[in-house]
Amino acid sequence: MPRYNILLAGVGGQGLLTLGSIIGNAAIEEGIDATIAETHGLSQRGGSLVVHVRLGDGSSPLIPHGGANLIIGLEALETLRYLNYANKDTKIVMNEFLWPPPLSKTPKLEDIIKAISSSARLYVVNANEEAKKVTGLIVTANTLILGFAYMIDKDLQSLLSEKSLEKGLERVFRGKALELNRKALKAGMELAKKTI
Amino acid sequence: MTNPLLYPKGSTVLLLGNEAIARGAIESAIGFAAAYPGTPSTEIIEALASVAKDVGFYVEWSTNEKVAFEAAYAAALCGVKSLVAMKHVGVNVAADILMSSAYAGVNAGFVVVSADDPGQHSSQNEQDNRWYGMLAHIPVIEPWSPRSAYKLIKEAFKLSEKYKHPVIFRSTTRISHTRQPVTYEDDIPKPKTKGVFDRDIKRYVLIPIHGRKLKKILMEKWHKISSEEGKPPLVEVINPGRPKAIIASGIAYAHVTEALDYLGAKDDYTILRVSLPVPLPYKPVIDVAKDAKEILVVEELDPIVEYQVKKIIQEQGLEAKVYGKEYVPTDLDLDLEKVYKAIKMFRGETPETPWKPVEVPKVEPGIPPRPPVLCPGCPHRNTFYIIKTAANKAGLKDPIYTGDIGCYTLGYNEPFKTQMTSFEMGGSIGVAHGLSKVVDEPVIAVIGDSTFYHAGIPPAINIVYNKGRAIVLVLDNYYTAMTGHQPHPGTGYTAMGEETYRVPAEKLLESMGFKTFVINPMNVKESIEKVVEAYKAYKEGEYVAIVSRMKCALQAQREARKKGIKLPAYGINEDKCRGCMVCVNLLACPAIIVPEGKKKPVILTDLCAGCGLCAQVCPFNAIEVVREGSPDWIKAWM
Numbered sequence: 069m070p071r072y073n074i075l076l077a078g079v080g081g082q083g084l085l086t087l088g089s090i091i092g093n094a095a096i097e098e099g100i101d102a103t104i105a106e107t108h109g110l111s112q113r114g115g116s117l118v119v120h121v122r123l124g125d126g127s128s129p130l131i132p133h134g135g136a137n138l139i140i141g142l143e144a145l146e147t148l149r150y151l152n153y154a155n156k157d158t159k160i161v162m163n164e165f166l167w168p169p170p171l172s173k174t175p176k177l178e179d180i181i182k183a184i185s186s187s188a189r190l191y192v193v194n195a196n197e198e199a200k201k202v203t204g205l206i207v208t209a210n211t212l213i214l215g216f217a218y219m220i221d222k223d224l225q226s227l228l229s230e231k232s233l234e235k236g237l238e239r240v241f242r243g244k245a246l247e248l249n250r251k252a253l254k255a256g257m258e259l260a261k262k263t264i
Numbered sequence: 265m266t267n268p269l270l271y272p273k274g275s276t277v278l279l280l281g282n283e284a285i286a287r288g289a290i291e292s293a294i295g296f297a298a299a300y301p302g303t304p305s306t307e308i309i310e311a312l313a314s315v316a317k318d319v320g321f322y323v324e325w326s327t328n329e330k331v332a333f334e335a336a337y338a339a340a341l342c343g344v345k346s347l348v349a350m351k352h353v354g355v356n357v358a359a360d361i362l363m364s365s366a367y368a369g370v371n372a373g374f375v376v377v378s379a380d381d382p383g384q385h386s387s388q389n390e391q392d393n394r395w396y397g398m399l400a401h402i403p404v405i406e407p408w409s410p411r412s413a414y415k416l417i418k419e420a421f422k423l424s425e426k427y428k429h430p431v432i433f434r435s436t437t438r439i440s441h442t443r444q445p446v447t448y449e450d451d452i453p454k455p456k457t458k459g460v461f462d463r464d465i466k467r468y469v470l471i472p473i474h475g476r477k478l479k480k481i482l483m484e485k486w487h488k489i490s491s492e493e494g495k496p497p498l499v500e501v502i503n504p505g506r507p508k509a510i511i512a513s514g515i516a517y518a519h520v521t522e523a524l525d526y527l528g529a530k531d532d533y534t535i536l537r538v539s540l541p542v543p544l545p546y547k548p549v550i551d552v553a554k555d556a557k558e559i560l561v562v563e564e565l566d567p568i569v570e571y572q573v574k575k576i577i578q579e580q581g582l583e584a585k586v587y588g589k590e591y592v593p594t595d596l597d598l599d600l601e602k603v604y605k606a607i608k609m610f611r612g613e614t615p616e617t618p619w620k621p622v623e624v625p626k627v628e629p630g631i632p633p634r635p636p637v638l639c640p641g642c643p644h645r646n647t648f649y650i651i652k653t654a655a656n657k658a659g660l661k662d663p664i665y666t667g668d669i670g671c672y673t674l675g676y677n678e679p680f681k682t683q684m685t686s687f688e689m690g691g692s693i694g695v696a697h698g699l700s701k702v703v704d705e706p707v708i709a710v711i712g713d714s715t716f717y718h719a720g721i722p723p724a725i726n727i728v729y730n731k732g733r734a735i736v737l738v739l740d741n742y743y744t745a746m747t748g749h750q751p752h753p754g755t756g757y758t759a760m761g762e763e764t765y766r767v768p769a770e771k772l773l774e775s776m777g778f779k780t781f782v783i784n785p786m787n788v789k790e791s792i793e794k795v796v797e798a799y800k801a802y803k804e805g806e807y808v809a810i811v812s813r814m815k816c817a818l819q820a821q822r823e824a825r826k827k828g829i830k831l832p833a834y835g836i837n838e839d840k841c842r843g844c845m846v847c848v849n850l851l852a853c854p855a856i857i858v859p860e861g862k863k864k865p866v867i868l869t870d871l872c873a874g875c876g877l878c879a880q881v882c883p884f885n886a887i888e889v890v891r892e893g894s895p896d897w898i899k900a901w902m
Contacts, residue, residue, distance in 0.1 A: 070526070080636065089443065092278045096445045103409070104443040106280075109303030109386030109746065113671060114854050115636035126525070127409035127518035129442040130599040134621030149631050152621040166860075167868075170852035171678060172632035176860050183625035196870075206870050239278070 071124035072227055073131040077150045078142030079167055080112040086240060087140070087210045088119040094228050094236030095123055105129035114169075116146055118153075123227055138224060140217050142195075142210060143167050144180045154188045161217040163209065164194040191220055191263065198259060199252055208252035211237070215256025220264060230257075269315050272451055279446045281410035281439040282307035285377060288417035289347050290319060291450045292373060295457035296339035297323045298332035300718060301747035302351030303386035304440040305379035309349055310748070313759040321455045325750050325759040328689070328718040329354035333361050333376070337430075340374035341468070342459025345421060349377040352393045353688065357719070359396070362430075366400045367478040368467050369428045369485075372459070373421035376402075377433045379440045382564050383597040386746075388669070388687065390595065392565035397432050397542035401486050404542035405498065406434040406514035410444040416539055419497055427485050432542075436564060438515055438597050486543060494545025501548050502535040509534040509556035509584075510607070511549075513541045513569045516562040516592075519603035526604060526618060529611075544572035553577050553584040560610040561588040564598045636674060640855035641817030641873025643741050644672045646785035648680040649850060649881065650812075651708070651737065654795035660803070663706045664699060668692035668720075670712035671746045672739050679852055682710055690719025696734035697727045706802065707734040714744035714752040716769055728777040728807050735802055736778065736809040738769045741816040749819050770811045778809035785812050786901060788880040815901050817873045824900040831874040831897050835867050835890035847878040847887065875901075 074091065076084045088104040095102035105120040120131045134155045141147025141162040154160060162184065168174040175183075184190045193216050195209035202212070218224055218233060234250065241249050268277045269287055279287065285308050289297070297316075299309040309323060316323040326332035329350040336348035350358060355378050362376065378396070381387040397404035405420045407413035417433055424431040466474050493499070510533045512520040517537045524530045536552050538544065541563070553559065553576070561570040570588035577584055591606035592598070605615035624631075638645045655663050667673055667683030668691060676683040685695055696709035711720050716738050724736055743749040751757050753767040770780045781798040783791040795810060802808040815823075824831050836847075843864045847856055855871035856878060858864075867878070869890060874897070879887040 071522075079634065081639070089278065092443050092445070096276055096278055102278075102443075102445060104278075105438060106441045106443070107385055108306075108441050108748075113636040113639060113674065113746075114634075116634040126522045127411070127444070128522040128600045128603075129409075129438050129518070130597075132599070132601045132604075132617065132619045134617075134619035135600075145631055145634065148624065148627065149634075151624045154622050155620050156622060158622075167854075168857050169632050169634040170637055170854055170856075171849070172634075173629045174632055174860065175627040175629060179627050183627050187622040187625055 071122045071126050072223065073136045074121040074138045074140065075131055075136040075150060075153045076119040076121065076140050076142070077146040078117055079146060080115045080117045082142045083207060083210045084117055084119045084142065087214060088121050090211070090214065090236045090240050091121050093239035094232045097232035097235040098228050100227065101125050103127060103129045116149060118150055138217060138221055140213060142213065144177055145174060148180050148184060151184060151187060156188065159189050159191070159221055160184060161191045161193060161213060161220065163196065163213055164192050165196050191216070193259065198255060202255040203248040203252055205248060208248050211249040211252040212256035215253040216260040219257045219260030267315050267318070269311055270318060270452065271448060273448050276445050276447045278443050279410060279414070280307055280443050281413050281435060281441060283311045284410040284414035284444070284446050285417050285433070285435065286311035287446070287448065288414045289375070289421070290315070290452055292418050292421040293345055293453045293455045294347050295321045295344040295455040296336055296346035297321065297348070298326045298336045299349040300326055300329045300332050300354060301744050301750045302354050303747055304381055304437040305349045305351045305354070305377060306747040306750070307440070308377060309759065310750070316760050319452055319455065321457055323759050325752065327753060329358040330361060333358040337361065337365055337370070337374060339459065340370040340372045342461050343372045344456055344459040345373040347375050347377060349379065351387065352378055352380040352391050353387060353389065355393050355396055357689065362396065362402070363400050364470055365430045366402050366482055367470055367475055370424065370430060371428060373424040374430045375417065375420045375424060375433050376430055377435060379435045379437070381437050383437060385437050390565060392568065393432070393434055394542050394568045395566065398568070401482050402430050402432050403489050403540060404432045404434050405539055406541055407439055407539060408515050408517040410439060410442055411446050412539070413439055414446050415497065423493070427489060429485055434514070436515060436597070490543035490545050491547070493540055494548040498540040499545055499548045500537045501551060502537060503531060504534055504551065505555045506532065506534040507555065507557055508532065509536060509552045509559045511536040511538060511552070511559060511561045511569060511573060513538040513563040515564055516598055516603065519598055519600050520562055520607070522600055523604040523607050527607065538569055541569045544569055544576070546576045549573055549576045550580055550582070553580070553582045556584050559584050559586045560591065560607065561586060562592050562603055562606060565594060567594070635677065637677070637852065637854055638671065638674050639817050639873070640853055640871050641820065641875040642671070643785050643812070643814035643817065644675060644739055645851055645853065646788060646814065646875065646877050647739055647812040648675050648682045649877065650783070650785055650788060650791045650795055651682065652680070654792045654799060657792065658796045658799035658803070660706050660799045663708050664703065666692040666696040666699065666707065666709045668711040668715045670715055672710060672712055675710065679850055689715050690723060693720050693727065693734070693736055694723035697723060697730065697732035700733040708737055709734050710737045710739065713738055713740040713742070713754050713769060717753045717767070721772065724773065725776050735798070736773065738809070738811045740769055740811055740813040743816050743819060745816040745818070749816065773809040773811070778807045780809045780811065782811045782813060785814050786875065788877065817875065820901045821873055824897065827900070829897050829900050830894045831900065832876070832889050832893035833869045833872040833874050833891040834876060834879055834887050835869065836865060837886045837888050838864060840884050840886035842884055844883065847882055850881060851878060853878065
């Protein structure tokens with residue numbers, strides 16, 4: 069069976085590696101195999117970054133172009149940049165956040181949204197603001213957007229139960245951070261229910 | 265909370281490839297581990313250091329890879345199992361002792377982990393370090409996944425113990441930095457950490473008369489390994505007897521199996537899975553080539569297995585036709601798509617793939633590139649601004665800035681251009697000296713603290729000894745920051761968290777004969793004055809060194825969080841701002857952005873680290889504190 073592929077795109081420092089770890093740990097809870105290919109080192113310093121999450125049997129770590137089932141974009145430019153990992157059936161969940169690289173000219177957020185919508189099924193979430201509302205912390209935007217993506221993606225739901233996802237959080241966070249991330253995950257799910 | 269690396273046998277844990285290597289090494293009962301950090305190898309020693317005291321083995325961050333190798337090798341000579349880890353180019357630094365270690369051998373398991381970086385994700389080249397095995401006559405083991413790395417590192421120790429010989433364990437970025445669930449096969453044994461040095465002078469003193477005898481023993485071992493080790497788990501023949509075969513080494517095996525799944529062709533080929541590419545055992549190759557008329561060799565980077573397969577087939581007088589690098593790229597990392605295409609071509613089909621990517625739509629202006637940048641609050645930004653401003657003030661015309669390996673390499677970019685070379689660790693100073701002998705412009709060598717301790721000291725001495733005219737600038741942010749803030753001789757504590765002696769860079773430089781100036785780049789004005797003074801001394805013919813000391817912003821913010829210190833944040837007062845863009849154009853701070861269609865910049869408060877550089881640079885005093893810090897916030901940066 070082909071593996072289920074999630075591409076995480078964003079800017080180094082936004083917490084992509086943690087997001088990948090949550091999904092991978094959820095997979096362990098569910099008893100399915102996974103590989104999560106990360107980028108460390110120099111590229112993490114504010115550079116363009118992707119993490120390849122692949123669920124199901126197999127060890128080849130990179131998602132083929134056109135092979136993503138789901139793309140979670142934590143920043144608008146980076147979501148657009150990696151759109152060639154999508155095919156026409158790919159679901160894309162994007163943070164409503166445009167972070168221009170220093171000294172650059174960037175397209176407008178609404179133009180990016182228009183462009184992506186023309187090629188694939190796009191959901192836009194203002195995760196930074198929503199997360200701040202719920203937890204007071206912008207760093208929980210990632211968990212919130214994961215909750216959202218989970219709720220709009222039936223295929224992902226059939227692979228991972230909600231319980232496994234929550235247990236995935238428990239394997240990554242402790243104490244207060246765990247509490248806040250639980251809240252953010254739920255908030256993302258609720259937000260998706262309202263959107264659909 | 266227990267560290268997952270210590271969980272008992274039977275536990276399933278999501279491990280990074282490097283952590284999997286660490287756990288495998290712990291299960292092999294290593295007593296000693298050493299390394300110099302370098303992507304993609306760093307997390308091996310980080311993981312080991314995090315549990316060293318619990319398990320009871322020794323771990324250190326050494327000053328460079330050669331030193332790390334020597335330390336770990338010495339332990340293995342005394343019968344203590346040891347591991348040394350480094351990135352691929354680190355092996356170049358350790359190559360001298362690596363070559364000798366093959367002659368003298370070991371008395372306990374000794375594994376050299378080389379984490380290669382195909383794709384150059386965080387490196388200056390993508391050399392294939394399996395060649396080092398060929399060059400030194402040291403066997404190379406390469407895994408195909410994090411999980412297999414966990415199993416095979418244990419095989420590497422067994423092989424090393426069996427032959428009393430060093431073993432190279434070659435990982436790559438896509439194994440070291442991929443996570444996978446790993447189920448522990450064994451509990452953690454108690455390691456042996458004390459050994460005995462037997463004074464076997466004929467073996468350890470490599471003078472010619474000893475070395476010649478040792479070379480004979482070395483070659484005997486080498487032939488024995490290639491004739492006897494061609495069996496699972498190091499080499500495995502799957503589906504024997506097919507008329508077509510695929511030989512897949514290391515990570516290529518992961519891609520090949522999945523590509524064949526997609527092609528529905530899993531049973532069409534004999535697969536030879538190779539995890540011992542050097543020396544390639546000849547028996548399984550002969551077995552495969554007897555039946556297969558056509559063979560495709562799939563491996564990442566260089567055709568090392570391919571050459572050996574061709575040699576074996578030729579020597580045996582077999583007729584199989586061998587394909588390899590005609591279809592498989594020699595650069596960048598391999599992936600499923602590339603291997604799928606290679607197999608299609610091997611089948612004589614057009615290299616189409618089943619995946620149908622959408623096109624990235626055109627937008628105006630296009631998607632700007634996003635290379636890595638200096639973080640908000642990065643002290644290097646301050647230092648670069650200071651040294652350039654001071655050069656103008658001191659009339660130091662058109663300085664050439666030689667560069668080195670670290671976060672500060674990003675200074676090559678606009679608007680700084682304070683890195684004009686970057687070849688290898690320590691190269692900034694050696695190259696600066698040579699330049700100063702043959703050009704008229706002033707030359708400034710810009711090097712990080714960890715890099716200075718690693719390989720910057722001999723070339724700095726060389727400047728003074730050979731009357732060079734280069735300035736040495738050490739950027740001291742207290743850590744080996746780029747690889748994740750490992751401690752070094754200037755930090756004050758060890759890999760295992762013990763307090764230790766500090767070796768301040770300025771004391772070393774002073775003792776060499778440099779007139780040394782220390783600045784705190786958070787104080788911009790004062791620092792500029794001091795650097796002007798330094799440049800004047802340089803113009804008067806003195807040997808000059810500058811140490812710029814301020815903590816890495818990521819670490820300052822981390823410590824502030826930990827200690828409950830609130831850092832200030834800055835904002836731009838729109839009434840005072842005239843839109844001159846000095847802050848944007850001179851500093852390129854990711855926290856300062858110009859919103860689309862606006863003429864004045866804004867600071868993203870969530871991202872501001874509170875270093876205050878922009879406020880000191882703004883000609884109109886328009887940048888102000890918008891969130892007050894705790895009274896003692898400055899301590900977090902010291």
